[in-house]
Amino acid sequence: MCSRGERAIKWVQLSGNSATVTKTLRDTRMKDPVWVEDNDNHGSEVPVVSVSDYSGKQLLNYRYGNIIFHTNGGNTYGIGGNGQFECGGAYQLQGRPFQVSGSNVP
Structure with a gap:
């Protein structure tokens, strides 16, 4: 769930x-998250969310769990540091993004 007013992304259990x-x-x-998309996975488990940052004019990616290569030997790689999240980087844009979609599916 994207909370624009709190500038936060929240995971909700129903x-x-x-x-x-x-x-x-x-x-x-x-700066101004307006959309969050959890990526699709296939053959590997890579828990990543992509965030559209409207006022920040950027797209951000965050990993929130272990990478597991199920179809490639089963190796597992944890998050760097001691946190729950790892920023994979930001992509600066000329305009203001309001939606993003991404996947790890061929």
């Missing part, structure tokens, strides 16, 4: 009629 926030991503690089 159960019956209730919802619980399980994880929250806040980063000073995110």
